[in-house]
Amino acid sequence: AQKITQTQPGMFVQEKEAVTLDCTYDTSDPSYGLFWYKQPSSGEMIFLIYQGSYDQQNATEGRYSLNFQKARKSANLVISASQLGDSAMYFCAMRSYRSGNTPLVFGKGTRLSVIA
Amino acid sequence: EPEVTQTPSHQVTQMGQEVILRCVPISNHLYFYWYRQILGQKVEFLVSFYNNEISEKSEIFDDQFSVERPDGSNFTLKIRSTKLEDSAMYFCASIGGEADTQYFGPGTRLTVL
Numbered sequence: 462a463q464k465i466t467q468t469q470p471g472m473f474v475q476e477k478e479a480v481t482l483d484c485t486y487d488t489s490d491p492s493y494g495l496f497w498y499k500q501p502s503s504g505e506m507i508f509l510i511y512q513g514s515y516d517q518q519n520a521t522e523g524r525y526s527l528n529f530q531k532a533r534k535s536a537n538l539v540i541s542a543s544q545l546g547d548s549a550m551y552f553c554a555m556r557s558y559r560s561g562n563t564p565l566v567f568g569k570g571t572r573l574s575v576i577a
Numbered sequence: 578e579p580e581v582t583q584t585p586s587h588q589v590t591q592m593g594q595e596v597i598l599r600c601v602p603i604s605n606h607l608y609f610y611w612y613r614q615i616l617g618q619k620v621e622f623l624v625s626f627y628n629n630e631i632s633e634k635s636e637i638f639d640d641q642f643s644v645e646r647p648d649g650s651n652f653t654l655k656i657r658s659t660k661l662e663d664s665a666m667y668f669c670a671s672i673g674g675e676a677d678t679q680y681f682g683p684g685t686r687l688t689v690l
Contacts, residue, residue: 496678504666506620506681552620556679562608562672564622564633565679 463488465553465568473574474543481528482538482571484553492558495536496565497527500550509551512536540573548575579603581682583669589688593658598685600652600669608672609652610679611644613637613665620668626652659689 474480670679
């Protein structure tokens with residue numbers, strides 16, 4: 462079974478600063494994908510970034526980067542130059558590629574608040 | 578940019594009533610999912626659908642739930658007799674693009690009174 466752990470229920474960051482949101486995962490499958498989603502107060506789930514278990518380099522997408530440490534089973538999200546609009550819930554998720562299109566398993570989320 | 582759409586955005590119903598939540602996945606996607614998120618909690622998988630049949634379902638997806646693809650575009654989740662604990666945000670997602678990323682719709686907030 463897969464499990465995602467996000468140990469930070471809430472985080473504060475000053476505008477324009479960088480922030481790291483932690484995510485650790487557990488799986489016995491050799492092939493898997495790691496995802497981060499943003500959920501603003503309006504409720505929608507917005508895909509941010511993806512990292513494959515066999516990817517050699519850390520994923521980056523604009524101001525988002527994923528600090529992937531496979532041996533430690535961690536996939537932390539780094540947001541650089543935080544903006545007020547980054548205030549939201551952030552969910553780490555994973556899915557196994559063992560067969561077919563398996564569903565996403567989510568963590569409990571981290572609420573990020575960006576302070577002006 | 579194509580997106581997943583869901584209707585209604587908010588549904589209020591009485592306990593015991595049937596509800597149908599509708600989703601239009603991205604047109605060239607083949608795998609579809611329903612998830613739910615009880616207020617303040619994490620997102621939970623309900624069911625996945627491929628080639629006009631259920632491919633996987635969770636323990637939550639009991640006999641009160643059903644899914645259907647009545648035509649080439651819509652994907653529906655039906656709850657036959659709603660319970661108070663069915664109150665949640667329900668998300669539809671479809672897979673496509675790089676890494677089989679699941680793209681989520683905006684959700685339907687279901688309130689059972």
